[in-house]
Every structure is written in structure tokens, then in C-alpha cells.
Amino acid sequence: MSADFATFCEEIHRLTGLDLCRYRPEQIERRMGAMLARYQVAGWDEYLRLLQEDPARREEFVEWVTIGMSEFFRNPDRFQELREVYLPALIRAAGPGGVRAWSAGCADGPEPYSLAILLEELDAAGFHRVLATDVDRQGLRAAEAGIFAEGAMHQVDRETRDRYFRPRGENWEVVPAVRRRVTFRYHDLLSAVYPQGFHLVACRNVLIYFEDATKRAVLEQLAHALAPGGILFLGATEMVRDPDSLGLRYLSPCFYRKEN
Ligand SMILES: C[S@@+](CC[C@H](N)C(=O)[O-])C[C@H]1O[C@@H](n2cnc3c(N)ncnc32)[C@H](O)[C@@H]1O
Incomplete structure (x- = not known):
């Protein structure tokens, strides 16, 4: 340097x-x-x-x-697995308080809204909440507006689009029932203070930016932010080396569970 x-x-x-x-x-x-x-x-x-x-x-x-690039249901197979395998169990375990999910490095919002759509679909009456954070303030403002161009919508099937989005000119606006579940906030993953107690932490396509020691430190903090039994959801090219040492168990590509 x-x-x-x-x-x-x-x-x-x-x-x-x-x-x-x-x-x-x-x-x-x-x-x-x-x-x-x-x-x-x-x-x-x-x-x-x-x-x-x-x-x-x-x-x-x-x-x-x-580079805040994102889209809805990025890696649709993994989102399907989340919907079918992990979320139903998390919803049951969370009980009446509802699932607390965190999208860490949420870019301009498709990821936290995708999580909120799945929670709405599985249990519209539940008190499920998604915290969405990033260091990119422009991205956070765009995310909060909840309006997306067609480009972010490739993986959204017609039925989901018609239920959870409204046309807004050439764009698509997320419906209020989904938006009210998501809170956007500035948070730097390189800071020492992390929010805590999540049933689900999605940190996808963010770790790839960091050098190895930082990646490890961030993973340690993310594992700590999970409640026992909680799920860590990573990007398709990301993995945890030696998950046991962080109290995590490998479940399937992209998914790890925090052990008790
Ligand atoms: C490629 S986007 C990933 C968006 C989404 N998670 C996805 O997979 O589609 C990476 C995001 O990580 C965010 N990011 C980079 N460094 C960060 C940091 N130190 N703390 C929080 N977010 C960060 C960027 O601002 C960007 O929005």
C-alpha cells in the first residue's frame, strides 16, 4: 500500500x-x-x-x-429451501413473539423484503420482523422507498408478484403488509457492536469483500448474534471454515445452525 x-x-x-x-x-x-x-x-x-x-x-x-447489487430471491433454490425446510421450524420455535430476522448487508432492499414475503406467505398473522442493515446510506434510502425496477424481479414468479407488489409506472412497489415487517438501519459489520437475539441471520454476498481475518471476525459476531437454534444464511459462494469453533453446525450449502 x-x-x-x-x-x-x-x-x-x-x-x-x-x-x-x-x-x-x-x-x-x-x-x-x-x-x-x-x-x-x-x-x-x-x-x-x-x-x-x-x-x-x-x-x-x-x-x-x-457495490450494492441485489435482487429478490437471489439463488431461488436456496430461498425455496429456506421457505420449505428452515422457516416453518423457526416460526414454530419463535412462538407468539414471532421470528426475528436480520438481513446484514441488505443493499437496496430485495433480500429483507424477500424474507418478509416468505414470512408473510407462511404466517401472515405472526409478529415476524426483519431488521435490514447496510453501510450504504443511498441504498438504505432506496430500500425504504420499496420501489424496484424489473431488473431486480427476475426470480419473482407471477403469483408472488401479483400478491406482494403493485405496479408503479414501469416499476414495482412492495405492498404495505410486507413493508411494515422490515426496518432499515445503518450498521457497519466492521463495528464492534452487533444487534442480538435473531432466529435468522442472512448475510449474503458481503463476506466476499473482506480479507480473511476480517471475514472470520464478522462470522464470529454473526454467530453470536444468533439465538440458540437460529439459522445463518450465507451467499452461494460463501462458507464457514471450521463451523464448530463458532458454535455452528453445517446443514446444507449456505445454511448453518447455531448450537445450544
Ligand atoms: C453485493 S451486496 C449484497 C446484497 C444482498 N445481501 C444480496 O446478497 O443480494 C453487498 C452489500 O454489502 C454491503 N457492505 C459492504 N461492506 C459492509 C459493511 N462493512 N457493513 C455492512 N454492509 C456492508 C454493501 O454496501 C452492499 O450493499
Whole structure:
């Protein structure tokens, strides 16, 4: 890491709270090179000045580095498994208080709304809630609006679309019955404080950004955020090495259970 880049990272941490040192360097370099070219700036100092002057650019920078790509029911087979195998048991175990789910790294919202749709479908009368968090404030605002372009809807079948979405021009709006189950909030997975007591934690396609030691530390905290018997739901290319040491048991690709 060059001295310029190290200073840049320190200042970005101070300005945005984003700790670039804990992301995989290839990820940062690839994204940053494109940003410097876009603003036609010669180096880190000049780009840093642009960011210091303009909060909107800082938000854009965070979004750009962390790439908030998402869609409803990403990896539909895994969501089907969640719906058929794990959620019914979690709903039974949670009892009248309802399932508490957390979508950590929720981007602009398709993942937490997908979870809320499944919970609504399985038990509309239950008090099930989904907390949805991210570091990308632009993404969180878009998520809260609950309006999605066709591009995010490829895996939504017609019946689900007609029940849980309303047309909004060329876009689709999530119905209030689903929206009221989801709360969006800023949370940095690199921080030391995590919410606790979840029956389900979905952290999908987020760990891939982090270097190994950080990945492990985040997984440790996610495992700790689960109530005993709770389920951890990861992305299709992510896994927990040595799950026993985190008190987790491997169930099937993408799914782990927190042991008592
Ligand atoms: C590719 S998206 C994944 C979205 C969704 N989970 C999915 O699988 O479709 C990755 C998300 O992780 C978020 N992210 C990156 N670093 C984070 C951090 N330190 N804390 C919380 N979220 C983070 C990004 O802002 C982005 O929205």
C-alpha cells in the first residue's frame, strides 16, 4: 500500500466510517481505479479533496466501493429451501413473539423484503420482523422507498408478484403488509457492536469483500448474534471454515445452525 493510499484510507475512515484496510485490496484497487478515471483526477490527494468538500460524493464513494447489487430471491433454490425446510421450524420455535430476522448487508432492499414475503406467505398473522442493515446510506434510502425496477424481479414468479407488489409506472412497489415487517438501519459489520437475539441471520454476498481475518471476525459476531437454534444464511459462494469453533453446525450449502 502506498503512503498516499494509506493517508487516503485514514481520512476516508474518519469522514465516512468505512475502514478500507479491512477489505480485500484487489476489491478496493479495482473499484478505486475506475473512480479516479471517472473524475479525471490524477491521484488520491486530489480525489480526497473532492470527497472532503462534498458529502453527496462521499455517499457515492461508499456505494461505489461496496457495490450494492441485489435482487429478490437471489439463488431461488436456496430461498425455496429456506421457505420449505428452515422457516416453518423457526416460526414454530419463535412462538407468539414471532421470528426475528436480520438481513446484514441488505443493499437496496430485495433480500429483507424477500424474507418478509416468505414470512408473510407462511404466517401472515405472526409478529415476524426483519431488521435490514447496510453501510450504504443511498441504498438504505432506496430500500425504504420499496420501489424496484424489473431488473431486480427476475426470480419473482407471477403469483408472488401479483400478491406482494403493485405496479408503479414501469416499476414495482412492495405492498404495505410486507413493508411494515422490515426496518432499515445503518450498521457497519466492521463495528464492534452487533444487534442480538435473531432466529435468522442472512448475510449474503458481503463476506466476499473482506480479507480473511476480517471475514472470520464478522462470522464470529454473526454467530453470536444468533439465538440458540437460529439459522445463518450465507451467499452461494460463501462458507464457514471450521463451523464448530463458532458454535455452528453445517446443514446444507449456505445454511448453518447455531448450537445450544
Ligand atoms: C453485493 S451486496 C449484497 C446484497 C444482498 N445481501 C444480496 O446478497 O443480494 C453487498 C452489500 O454489502 C454491503 N457492505 C459492504 N461492506 C459492509 C459493511 N462493512 N457493513 C455492512 N454492509 C456492508 C454493501 O454496501 C452492499 O450493499
